[in-house]
Amino acid sequence: MNSPMGDRVGNQEDIVIKAERVSKSFPGVRALKEMDFEVIRGEVHALVGENGAGKSTLMKIIVREYIEDEGNIFIEGNNVKDLGIRGVQKLGLSLIHQDLNLIPMLTVAQNICLGREPVTRFGTIDWKAMGLKAADFLGQITSEINVEDRVEGLSNSQQQLMAIARALVTSPRILILDEPTARLDQKTSDSFFLFLERAKQKGLTVVYISHRLEEIYRICDRVTVLRDGTKIITAPINEIPQTELVKYMLGREIEQQVPKESVPIGEVKLSVRDLYPKEKGKDINFDLKSGEILGIVGSIGAGKSEVARAIFGADPKQSGTIRISGKEVKTNAPHDAIDHGFALIPEERRDQGLVGNESVRKNMTMAALKKKFCVGPSWIDQDKETAAVKTSIKTLGIATPSPEQEVQFLSGGTQQKVVVAKWLMSDSDIYIFDEPTKGIDVGGKYDIYKLIVDLARQGAGIIFISNELTEVLSLCDRILVMFNGQIIKELETQASNREELLFYVMGGRDYAKTVNDL
Amino acid sequence: MSKSNSSATPSDVRNSGEIETGTPKGNRSIIRYGIFVIFGLFYAIVTILRPGFLSLGNFYDIFIETSIISFVSFGEAIVIAAGGLDLSVGNIAGAAAMLTCHLMSNLGFDLGTSLVAGVAIGGLIGFGNGLMVTRLHMNSLIATLGTMFVLVGFLYGLTGGVTVHIVPENFEYLGNGTIMSIPVPMYFMAFIFILAYLFMEKTSYGRNIRMIGGNIEACRLSGINIKNLTLMTFVLCGFLSTFSGILLAARQALGNVDLGERFLLEAFIAAMLGTVIFDGKNIITGTLLGAIFLISLLNGLTLLGAGPQWMYFAQGGLLLAAILANYYSKRLALKIPGQKK
Ligand SMILES: Nc1ncnc2c1ncn2[C@@H]1O[C@H](COP(=O)(O)OP(=O)(O)OP(=O)(O)O)[C@@H](O)[C@H]1O
Ligand SMILES: [Mg+2]
Numbered sequence: 132m133n134s135p136m137g138d139r140v141g142n143q144e145d146i147v148i149k150a151e152r153v154s155k156s157f158p159g160v161r162a163l164k165e166m167d168f169e170v171i172r173g174e175v176h177a178l179v180g181e182n183g184a185g186k187s188t189l190m191k192i193i194v195r196e197y198i199e200d201e202g203n204i205f206i207e208g209n210n211v212k213d214l215g216i217r218g219v220q221k222l223g224l225s226l227i228h229q230d231l232n233l234i235p236m237l238t239v240a241q242n243i244c245l246g247r248e249p250v251t252r253f254g255t256i257d258w259k260a261m262g263l264k265a266a267d268f269l270g271q272i273t274s275e276i277n278v279e280d281r282v283e284g285l286s287n288s289q290q291q292l293m294a295i296a297r298a299l300v301t302s303p304r305i306l307i308l309d310e311p312t313a314r315l316d317q318k319t320s321d322s323f324f325l326f327l328e329r330a331k332q333k334g335l336t337v338v339y340i341s342h343r344l345e346e347i348y349r350i351c352d353r354v355t356v357l358r359d360g361t362k363i364i365t366a367p368i369n370e371i372p373q374t375e376l377v378k379y380m381l382g383r384e385i386e387q388q389v390p391k392e393s394v395p396i397g398e399v400k401l402s403v404r405d406l407y408p409k410e411k412g413k414d415i416n417f418d419l420k421s422g423e424i425l426g427i428v429g430s431i432g433a434g435k436s437e438v439a440r441a442i443f444g445a446d447p448k449q450s451g452t453i454r455i456s457g458k459e460v461k462t463n464a465p466h467d468a469i470d471h472g473f474a475l476i477p478e479e480r481r482d483q484g485l486v487g488n489e490s491v492r493k494n495m496t497m498a499a500l501k502k503k504f505c506v507g508p509s510w511i512d513q514d515k516e517t518a519a520v521k522t523s524i525k526t527l528g529i530a531t532p533s534p535e536q537e538v539q540f541l542s543g544g545t546q547q548k549v550v551v552a553k554w555l556m557s558d559s560d561i562y563i564f565d566e567p568t569k570g571i572d573v574g575g576k577y578d579i580y581k582l583i584v585d586l587a588r589q590g591a592g593i594i595f596i597s598n599e600l601t602e603v604l605s606l607c608d609r610i611l612v613m614f615n616g617q618i619i620k621e622l623e624t625q626a627s628n629r630e631e632l633l634f635y636v637m638g639g640r641d642y643a644k645t646v647n648d649l
Numbered sequence: 650m651s652k653s654n655s656s657a658t659p660s661d662v663r664n665s666g667e668i669e670t671g672t673p674k675g676n677r678s679i680i681r682y683g684i685f686v687i688f689g690l691f692y693a694i695v696t697i698l699r700p701g702f703l704s705l706g707n708f709y710d711i712f713i714e715t716s717i718i719s720f721v722s723f724g725e726a727i728v729i730a731a732g733g734l735d736l737s738v739g740n741i742a743g744a745a746a747m748l749t750c751h752l753m754s755n756l757g758f759d760l761g762t763s764l765v766a767g768v769a770i771g772g773l774i775g776f777g778n779g780l781m782v783t784r785l786h787m788n789s790l791i792a793t794l795g796t797m798f799v800l801v802g803f804l805y806g807l808t809g810g811v812t813v814h815i816v817p818e819n820f821e822y823l824g825n826g827t828i829m830s831i832p833v834p835m836y837f838m839a840f841i842f843i844l845a846y847l848f849m850e851k852t853s854y855g856r857n858i859r860m861i862g863g864n865i866e867a868c869r870l871s872g873i874n875i876k877n878l879t880l881m882t883f884v885l886c887g888f889l890s891t892f893s894g895i896l897l898a899a900r901q902a903l904g905n906v907d908l909g910e911r912f913l914l915e916a917f918i919a920a921m922l923g924t925v926i927f928d929g930k931n932i933i934t935g936t937l938l939g940a941i942f943l944i945s946l947l948n949g950l951t952l953l954g955a956g957p958q959w960m961y962f963a964q965g966g967l968l969l970a971a972i973l974a975n976y977y978s979k980r981l982a983l984k985i986p987g988q989k990k
Contacts, residue, residue: 445870469872483870486863488929497860498871500853509853553871 145172146205147305147336148193153202154360155188157540159532162188164360165202170305175327175337177347177368180357180380181572182544183530186340187229189357190307194226195219206305225303229310229340229543229570230481231294235283240265242282243297269296272326273319287314287478288431292323306330307338310543312346313570316431316598317633324350342544342572343599344373356380381574389580389605396608397421398456400592401561406451408434408441412616415451419561419592424583426607426624427596430636434616435596436478439563443475444468455561469498472560476551476567478596480543484550487539491531492520494538494549499557523552527578544570548579555582562586563594568602580606600632614638680974681926688942695949702952709832714944716838717824717900719937721893721912722919723845724886726936729920730849730929731882732862733789737778738916740800741887742894743909745771747804749895750813750904753820760820768891774800775887779880789883804906812905824900834896841892846933858882859932890916914964918943921971943967 148170155163162185170176178186191197193204195216204211206222214222233242240262241248249260265278273292282290291314298306312320327337327350341347347354348368356363356379363379364371371379378384399418406415412434419425427435440446442453444462452459455471462468465475477483485494496504496516504516520534527548531541538546547570554562564583568576583606587593597603603610604624612620612635620635631642639645695702721738728735749767752758758766774796781792804810826833849855857873858881869875893912898904922943923936946967950959 443870465870466872466874475870477870482864482866484867486860486867488863489860493856493860497857497868497873500856505853511851511853511856513851 146170147172147207148338149205150189150193151203151205153189153192153199153204155185155192155197155199159536162360163192163199166357166360167362168355169365170336170338171353172336173331173334174352175331175339175350177351177354178338178340178357179342179344179347179354179376181528181530182548182570182575183542184357184380185360186357187309187542190226190309190338190340193219194224194307196226220301220303223302223304224307225298225301225305226307227294227298227309227311229313231290233282233290233294233297235281237282238278239269239276239280239282239285239293240278242293243268243278243300245297247300264300265296268299269293271299272296272323286431288316288319291315292319295323304334305336305338307340309340310342310570311339312341312343317600317636318430320346342570342576344376344573345601348373358382377573380572385574385577389577389584389602394422394584394587396423397590400456402452402454402457403442404452404454406438406441406453407449408437408451409447409449410434410440411437412441412613415618417611417618417621419594421590421592422587423609424587424593424595424607426603426610427594427613428598428600428603428610428632428636429613431598432615433613433636435613436565437616438613439475439565439594439596442468443473443563445475445477469557469559473563474498474554474557474559474561475563476554476565478565478569480547480550480569484553485538485546488537490535491524491529491538491541491549492517492534495520495523495553495556498553503556503558519556523556526582527552528575544572544575547571548575551579551582555586559591561592561594563596565596566598567595568597568599576602600629600636604629604632612636680977681928684922684926684942684974688946691946691949695952699949699952702949707948707952711941711945711948713832713834713900714948715937715940716832716834717893717896718912718915718919718944719838719893719940720841720889720891720896721916722923722936722940723841723933724889725916726920726923726932727845727849727858727889728789728882728886729924730862730932731858731879732865733782733879733882734793735775735778735883735886736790736793736913737774737796737800738886738890739909739911739913740797740804741771741774741890741909742897742912743804743906744774744800744807744894745891746894746898746908747807747813747904747906749820750898751807753817754813754904755808760817764895767895768888771891771894772884772888775884775890776880778887779883782883783876783880801906808906810906812903814903820899821902822899824896824898824902834900837892837896841889842933842937845889846931849933850931854878854881859929914968915940915943918964918968918971921968921975925971925974939971 146169148168150166150168152165152167153163154165166185166189168189180186188197192199195211195214195218206219206224209222211219234245243265244261249257249264251257262278269276269278272295276285276289276293282293285293291311295311312323315323331337339347339351351368353365354368354371354376355365356376358380397420400421401419403415403417407413415438429435437446441448442462444464444467453462454460460471462471462473481487496519500511501509504512506512517534523529524531524534529548529552530545538549541549551567568579571579583593583595595603595607607624610622610624610627610632611618612622612632615638622632634642634645701707721742725735725738745767748770749763752763752766753760778793778796781787782789823833828836849858857868858878860873861868861875861878865875890912894909897908919936919939922939923932926935926938946963947960950963
């Protein structure tokens with residue numbers, strides 16, 4: 132049709148996934164409308180679109196977790212209508228979920244081999260073989276994880292890598308990755324891309340969902356843009372410049388510019404001295420001024436979140452003092468910290484940010500309920516609440532059929548927006564954002580950047596933790612680099628650049644000298 | 650720069666045409682309608698076999714009984730909403746009733762003092778339960794199981810296991826009297842129902858109690874004081890349980906050591922049904938409906954001449970059904986919404 136690739140796809144044999152006019156509705160939402168989708172053998176096919184566009188839904192239908200209302204799906208020519216989840220796995224298909232679906236109490240090995248445990252002659256589980264099998268699959272991607280560890284003790288990125296290893300157990304020929312790099316840092320992503328490269332050479336076909344456009348240009352062959360549940364275009368990636376791609380996704384143009392009109396920077400607002408978080412990190416010292424956006428970067432495991440959580444009282448501290456405008460405050464629990472004007476946007480939306488079976492409204496107002504939406508000490512003013520929630524839904528472009536929708540039914544990125552909205556409502560003084568744009572679409576990211584700059588302009592102090600160096604460089608005034616639990620470098624954004632940042636993130640010591648020596 | 654314009658996404662536009670009002674729930678309502686249908690059928694059968702089931706006199710019986718178990722059921726429902734469980738409710742009710750009767754009949758205190766003491770001890774025991782759960786980090790099941798047995802000891806110790814018979818006339822009135830030909834317990838029930846409903850649905854306390862039950866860590870990180878709220882649920886539960894115990898003693902005009910024992914099962918069933926009926930929303934109204942269902946079921950079985958074994962079968966079956974329904978309504982919600990076939 133309108134696909135520039137259309138004529139080149141002559142050989143029907145080579146179409147491994149074909150979805151025809153697939154429609155799917157949920158109560159109150161039409162997630163997919165006559166969606167067409169084709170993937171050719173051996174390619175890395177990107178699937179992009181806004182939060183709530185229907186990407187994950189389409190993939191879940193392809194692997195038969197959801198059943199379409201209408202339409203047909205063929206895997207290598209086989210109609211999957213009557214196949215179950217196991218049935219499509221036999222056809223060589225494997226999906227890695229956006230939200231992973233791991234079992235936290237079990238070990239890495241148990242999770243990886245779940246449902247396909249090797250057995251001994253006597254029919255009992257062969258633990259030793261299981262460990263070896265798990266280590267084998269895990270080894271294809273990373274060498275950092277011990278298969279005996281429990282999943283709940285792993286970091287975010289380790290869990291992501293593990294989920295990928297688990298998907299490999301069925302030896303898939305088609306791998307569907309739903310935002311695999313949202314939890315990974317630069318270094319881990321890079322090694323993950325190398326893995327993909329190798330797998331592709333061995334004939335693996337990949338469907339790749341991501342909101343990070345740079346990586347799509349880096350690793351994908353073709354791209355399909357989904358908007359409001361329908362296909363907008365499928366084309367080779369190098370035929371669509373990035374601005375075009377964004378326009379296809381949003382149906383409009385946006386300024387991909389962070390409005391960094393200089394915000395006046397004021398007095399020191401927060402001073403952290405000699406902080407030793409209990410979890411990880413040592414000797415943390417820094418100041419944050421009002422109106423300032425302070426970035427914290429570092430590879431995964433550097434201790435960024437641990438520092439944030441210790442300041443906020445979410446984790447205990449070994450020692451250290453925290454002063455607000457010169458006055459020492461105790462933050463032993465999050466509610467103490469909130470009383471002192473702190474807000475922490477946590478890194479894990481599902482476990483730390485949301486009450487899944489409650490509505491968008493209740494989730495959004497949860498942090499500010501007493502402060503802003505109650506008459507007297509505790510009587511909820513529901514009209515005021517609903518009005519505020521509706522405004523937020525508009526400002527952040529939250530794709531929900533109504534404020535009363537339960538958040539568990541929202542798309543991944545939309546859930547993230549709800550978490551951000553919750554804290555933007557809190558009228559705090561000091562905001563700590565821990566990976567706030569994880570899983571959020573291009574348009575949504577710029578909305579959030581703008582809102583953060585607005586907060587700074589109103590005099591708040593902002594700590595911005597992120598793995599995406601690009602956004603840190605464009606948003607922050609100053610950047611702290613953490614390595615192995617310590618702050619190893621402080622950089623003024625204006626006088627720095629991506630290479631220097633990356634150098635320190637990797638644990639480098641003296642950039643100027645190293646560059647000179649080269 | 651007008652922000653609302655620049656960020657109106659196509660999703661807004663898309664959704665604006667297709668908004669359904671209310672909360673979309675998918676298959677979950679099947680369970681709720683199932684409950685109504687099953688009970689409707691049962692009532693129809695009982696009515697055909699025993700027309701007396703629909704008489705006004707029987708209705709009063711049902712409503713008085715419902716009133717009596719409603720308090721303890723509300724209490725249990727509130728604890729369950731926050732993710733806990735209170736096994737000691739029956740014994741709290743019993744302890745409150747026995748203490749009141751003992752003070753009044755054996756030690757000669759006046760009605761008011763005895764009632765206050767009875768209600769206060771319930772709150773106090775609830776506070777103890779709450780402390781064990783929030784400060785000593787005990788599992789609520791284990792903590793309240795302990796309380797349950799301690800209270801059995803207390804009950805026997807109080808009167809040496811002897812039933813207290815002689816109670817003042819005006820005490821009995823609480824259970825058997827009428828005002829404008831409506832039984833007194835129903836006034837209590839109506840009053841407490843409204844308070845409990847407003848507390849759970851309209852105040853930040855009730856809202857946050859439910860949120861805790863949904864995801865305790867997210868609540869903690871949002872600054873909700875989970876310890877104090879959890880403590881509060883146990884205090885409320887203990888406090889509410891005493892009403893059931895004292896009214897039952899008043900109705901029977903006697904206090905005996907095992908008076909409250911039936912309440913644990915009944916409250917648990919009513920609260921579980923209550924949680925299922927409205928998908929975990931509006932649990933107080935749901936629990937009241939659950940209590941009505943349960944009591945009319947027992948009443949119907951009695952009219953049909955069923956022996957105690959059938960009562961227990963029915964209650965046990967209903968409890969399991971309610972727990973299963975709860976479990977499946979969660980699964981339906983998460984896994985297969987809108988699925989065909
Ligand atoms: N189980 C569900 N119940 C109800 N609605 C759902 C369900 N799953 C998805 N939806 C709705 O379907 C639409 C598409 O969701 P989907 O998860 O496919 O989006 P997505 O493109 O993956 O977005 P994201 O980039 O945020 O992950 C959304 O509006 C979402 O709210
Ligand atoms: Mg998704």
